[in-house]
Amino acid sequence: MKLYHHPISGHAHRARLFLGLLGLEHELVEVDLANGAHKSPEFLKLNPLGQVPVLEDGDKVITDSNAIMVYLAKKTGATNWLPEDAEGAARVQRWLSIAAGQIAFGPAAARLITLFGAPFDADEVISRAHAVLGNIEDHLKTNDWLAASHPTIADVALYSYVARAPEGNVDLAAYGKVRDWLKRIEDLPGFVPFMHAPEEMLKSA
Known part of the structure; x- marks a missing residue:
């Protein structure tokens, strides 16, 4: 397996983290986003949207971080990470939708402002980020994990951008249950740390 990624992309880290949690051997290929490698003809053959991550598994090419996690869970039969029963699968899907919605347009977007000057x-x-963090905090008051009594890809999907929310001026101080949950993920066997953005990128923060 080969994972095309960038070390400060939360979407790419999501895929890399799940590969680590599954203990799957893979080759990492860093895509030079700063110099436009993701828009090169070669890369666009892998992902016409010009985005990381991309997973190459033999002759199969999987794009989109959540799709990559679903693919890996199904390929390895990891039903603990992606339940097969209807209710369990629906609970996971709900959080994957939140990752692609409120997380992407909240803490992830706030981080894009400080790292890249995104026009948001x-x-x-930041208000959106606090709204979704408040919802997660409330959920974790009575649950250790998001979608089951154990970690699933729902937890992996939300981890990266929540963990680095402070890089987008989103303070996690008020969310004790969220911070405890982040620590539980970080204590899992096979956990792969998410690189902090270089200090010089955060000078606008």
Whole structure:
């Protein structure tokens, strides 16, 4: 397996983290986003959207971080990470939708402002971030994990951008249950740390 990634992409880390948690051997290929490697003809053959991550597994090419996790869970029969029963699968899907929605347009977007000067309204996306963090905090008051009594790909899907929310000026101080949950993920066997953004990228923060 080969994973095309970038070390400060939360989407790419999501896929890399799950590969680590599954203990799957893989080759990492860093895509030079700063110099436009993701828009090169070669890379666009892998993913016409020009985005990381991309998983290459023999002749199969899987794009989108959540799709990669579903693929890996199904390929390895990891039903603990992706339940096969209807209710369990629906609970996981709910959180994958939150990862692609409220997380992407909240803490992930706020981080894009400080790292890359993305043209979002900082107050708006930070407010969205706190709204979704409040929902997660409430859920974790009575649950250790998001979608089951054990970790699933739902937890992996939310980890990276929640963990690095402070890089987008989203303070986690008020979310004790969220911080405890982050620590539980970090204590899992096979956990792969998410690189902090270089200090010089955060000078606008």
